[in-house]
Amino acid sequence: MTEEVDVLFLRDAFTRQGIMLCFNGPFSAELIEEIGKALRHYLEGMKESPSSVTDVFAAYIELTQNIRHYVREQGFEGANAEGTVVVSHRDGRYIVSAGNAVRQADGDALxxxxxxxxxxxxxxxxxxxxxxxxxxxxxxxxxGAGLGLIDLARKASAPLTATLKPLPDGLAFFSLRVVI
Known part of the structure; x- marks a missing residue:
């Protein structure tokens, strides 16, 4: 029997951390587009400045498309074909974080x-x-890691931060954090 998800626990954790959006799974072009539309509408509904909406949306799109392209290019399957994206709001700033499995050498270069x-x-x-x-x-x-990464760094209000954690089979989990 599988363990039941404690949705209340998740809601409370998301609230404490200011998480507005979280997705974990395989990214398709359609899914990226639909989540992006929902994110943009949410931010506009919060009466955020047009530049903030654009920068958060652009960071979301850049990170999720990078994951999608990398996974397809590498031919990853199963859990290694999935990515995670989280958008949160804390201390008056938006944080867009995303991560996915990468080959160790690619992660080191990133x-x-x-x-x-x-x-x-x-x-x-x-x-x-x-x-x-x-x-x-x-x-x-x-x-990879060209204009898009530089553009993220330019839009960010703090230096980009990244982590790389080892996984089996010569892979690692790379995550990038962009503060807008």
Whole structure:
């Protein structure tokens, strides 16, 4: 027999942590779009500034699409094909966090990229964005941790933070936190 989910416990935990939205599972394009619409409507209903709505929505879209593309590219199945996204509101700021299973080497590269970006000020982030935008792209080149990650760092009100936790079979769970 499976353990019953204690919905009251979850509601109380979500309330304590300011969690407005949480999803765990496989991301399809349709699901990303529908959750994104609901998130945007919720924020607009809370009378948030248009720039806040746009930045939170953009962070949600960037993170969930990155998960979807990576999982498909890697051919992951089962639990490794799932991602998690959480949007919360605390201390007057929105936090968009997302995570998924990655190959250890990919996770290490992402951690290094996030660490490098977190040490840059707004002017340096703008310069890095322009440099990345102008960089030539090779046909068929694998993308990742490029413009989107730099743009997240530019929109964030605090440095990006990430964690990488080991999983079996040469995988790790990468999570990224963006404060808007």
């Amino acid at each position: 951690m290094a990229r996030v660490d490098a970006l977190s040490g840059l000020d707004k002017a340096a982030l703008k310069a890095a964005y322009k440099t990345q935008l102008r960089a030539p792209r090779e046909p068929g080149a694998k993308t």
